[in-house]
Amino acid sequence: MSTPTDGLSSDSVITRQITLEPDNPQRLASLCGLANDNLKQIEDRLDIRIRNRGNLFELTGEEARLTTSIDVLRRLYRETKGGKDLAPDAIHLFLQPNEVAMLAQKQAEGSLHDDKLYVVHTPKLVVRPRGGNQKRYVHSVLNHDINFGIGPAGTGKTYLAVACAVQALMKDEVRRILLVRPAVEAGEKLGFLPGDLSQKVDPYLRPLYDALYDMLGFEKVDRLIERNVIEVAPLAYMRGRTLSHSFIILDESQNTTREQMKMFLTRIGFGSTAVITGDPTQIDLQKGQQSGLKHAIEVLTDVPGISFTHFASGDVVRHPLVQRIVDAYEANDA
Template identity: 30%
Template structure:
């Protein structure tokens, strides 16, 4: 039996194509949604663009028929706008007075349930609205499209027990063939079946249905980059994926202090300034303000960006040794990067740091692009970023799904985890989940206890 889905505004702001994602069922948009879209469309960020996109699409659909009676969609579904019935609105509990827009959506769903013979489901990404709907006897669901099971998120790491001669063969020839099913570019830890302390690290090079070729880690991954050395096996795997130019997309997931951003920046600098594999290191992160937009900050663009980009600058300070009281001036001058600093790299055009607000519409060729805090992006926003990548560009997405500031996404519906799951079987991508914090004993302990 066909269903009727009543959508909340936040569903369309999260995914502007949501109207067409309910197969051959009926999709109902309460009139109050049009009013809310008009309010959001003036915002400059992705939310504003999504609101404008939905408004334009509804305007185009208007030419195909009466939007109140319903317009047939190409997938066999029906889309219509529903008006709120005043009498139904008056039946809502007194506790709900004052929340006009949410009440109008609830009233539309209640009216449909009263007269419709089919199953009526309200879809919202607002947890409280779903609770209210349930209290009123309505069926309510979260928007599940693009969601992943965060408990089963692909880690990019496998541990395999093998004979000791397999490990010896890897050390001798830097490559082995191993039976079993693996994902492309998956990190594998080989453990001796007799002596568990006898181990080796490898990356899946070519994977087939029954056997795969594994190669030893890049020597630089073991030695470190620009003085930044891996402190655990996940960091070694991450360095190997970052150093491999044949893998244009790398995702690094991990809690605070696991070294995601630091490793990405160190390799990016190495690739741009030492190996000259890319023309520029471009670092970006979403600007998720706590109630205020970036435009309200005083000063020029550099001064506006400083509070948002300071975590990036902190990583440069660590790489350049600027914050280490033990480093002498002579020691810091041993490497040319230390003498220049990130400001000089910016002046020379080797480094660019900017918010994601300005990335739409660009083509980014031959660059090492790092998108930090990618867990605050929607799947649609990540798609926009990845489609900006031109020929020869490597994209690195880093983030912690447990630290999300955006109001419309969560650990299961953000763009970072979505990309990890969708690309896990693609040879163009590599992923590692970093689990051990290396920032400091205090930071690691705080993550565990607090």
């Protein structure tokens, strides 16, 4: 019997029962997974509770979610015919379009206002998004496989992405965190950088490290880096890889080329979440090179399953002067 998840409101939930036929212990074991891992994955992704005794399943949650969950269970059970085992990747493929549909329904109903939905828990602190855009951003990251956070400095794009990554790692939803950034200098020539690969890329990834230290502590971050659970890599080293069961953050993506952005996005494997952050007004590419971020916004905005959150100066959470500086530069550019 799977362990029920917490946090379902008694005011909005109902319970439904289904019986999966035929009653085949081997097929039911494949559906539930080792230690009910498959059922837990469905529970977490669709925000429901599942209990079963043999081929009798009891589901608790919001009515729309239950309808979706029952359909997923029945289709997955059909997949076990012939003794076929269900891998986590197969569960992921069945769940993904249903998650997107449910998110669209919640947005249409205007039910994205419960602050508890957006709180991100990390070992050292609890991260609470501020304002509508930050809440929408966190909600999108938790419900989409590929997410873009676009806007000026100080709007929390990177910090919130790291918080979601740490939470996913602590909940065993992913096996590792990858921190990726194009090694483009911000208008300065830094010259030769000594050290190994990690040390060469460190200066470019300092904001990500700072967020990790806030949420996990210095010693734990260092241990996870040593074990390669947290991996640091320049964007160029992503070519040829398939990144499965990972949380990948591509920071400063405005400094990717079109080819680099396409290469990065096509690295995403099963069970992974990618967050791409950037500010299209701070591009450091050589003249004549189109930003991969700007191009992605044009090409991918209407692709189902990919989320875009656009931040503005009003979302800046740093010193009040930062917001005025952003506004002044935008006015000048206009």
